[in-house]
Every structure is written in C-alpha cells, then in structure tokens.
C-alpha cells in the first residue's frame with residue numbers, strides 16, 4: 001500500500017527502514033524524518049504524515065529502548081494546579 005504518494009513510499013518501505021535502523025542501532029530514536037532520510041527521500045506536502053505515523057506504530061521495532069524511557073526532565077519549579 002502506498003502511504004506517501006509524493007515520494008512513492010509504501011508501508012513495506014516504512015517497515016523495512018524501521019527494521020534496518022533498529023538492527024543497526026538498538027538505541028536509535030526513529031522518526032518519520034529519519035525514515036525518509038534512510039529511504040533517500042524527503043517529504044513534500046506532508047499530507048501523509050498521519051497515515052505515515054500510523055504505519056510506523058504498527059512496527060514492533062519502533063518502541064523506544066527500555067533504558068531511554070522516562071528520561072524526560074520534570075520541572076521542579078512547576079506548581080501543581082488543583083481543581
């Protein structure tokens with residue numbers, strides 16, 4: 001199935017790129033931009049992004065490596081808002 005009609009990228013291309021990136025770097029953070037780059041292409045209109053990301057999420061290799069999860073810094077000065 002063609003996902004990106006501007007660049008003729010199929011769901012199989014997306015999965016192949018994700019699998020290749022994960023196999024070559026277990027710590028890689030895989031983004032749509034990196035997939036385009038891996039395929040030697042650049043996005044044009046961006047109209048496919050919602051479907052593109054949906055297809056990415058169907059790949060088990062997309063998950064963020066366990067040791068990189070939960071690294072988002074929390075702001076110690078942030079005040080909790082109570083209702």
Ligand code: FES
Pocket residue numbers: 003004005006007043044045046047048049
């Ligand atoms: S359809 Fe993918 S960039 Fe236009």
